[in-house]
Amino acid sequence: MGTLSYTATISLDGFVADEDGDFQWAAPYEDVFAFHVDRMKEVSTEILGRNTYLLMKYWESEPDDGSWSDAEHEFARRWLELERVVVSSTLTPEDLGAKRIRLVRDLSLTQLEQIVEQASGEVEIFGPTTASAAIRAGLVNDFRFFTVPLVTGGGLRALPEGAHLDLHLVEHRIFTNGTVYHRYQPH
Structure with a gap:
């Protein structure tokens, strides 16, 4: 039996994308990316919404210019080994x-x-x-937040409105660019 986790890169004010839908500010620096590659060892299944799937589709084949680093190759290898569930009413199996x-x-x-x-x-x-119903229902065992030192002023919230969570910190780390990793579990 597995466990359910929710991972998000967020701004200091709690958003995963700004008011224009931009999230380029969330691109991980080298040491943050290396941490993601390492933590993927524990993941067996990814559940993604349409937009996240389309973003992560990038990892299905290397760009023609062959520009991936060793870490990017390793992340792509691990990504392709995962079972992936895509939640979408508009994508087709052919997509x-x-x-x-x-x-x-x-x-x-x-x-x-x-x-x-x-x-x-x-x-x-x-x-x-995609995670909002699971968060509200209390099904998430681990919350992993990578907080970027940036305030967006609005946008897509990392946590759903009306969610009431009583969490405790079980792990944290500060990266070279000031990004802070916090891992929480429910009490």
Whole structure:
């Protein structure tokens, strides 16, 4: 049986994208990226919404210029080994070219619980819209936030409105660019 985690890179004011939908400010610096590559060892399944899947599709094949670093190759290798569940009412199976991807039109909490129960490791739900029902229902075991030292002033919130969480800090780290990693678990 797996566990469910939610990971997000956020601004100091709690947003994953600004008011224009831009999240380029969240691109990880080298040491943050290396940390992501390392933590992927524990992940067996990713659950992604449409927008997050389209963003992460980048890792399915190296750019023609061959510009990936060793760390990027390793991340892509680990990414392609994961079971991936894409939640979308607009994508089709043909849009999901890579192997190990399952399309779900609407993810119910019961389906989510089944995915976690059948997983061999950590199930990471990636994207605040896709994760919102699980967060509100108290199904998330681990919250991992990479807080970038930037204030966006608004945008897409990392946590859903109306969520009430009583968490305790179980791990933290500060990276060279000032990004702070916090890992929380429910009390």
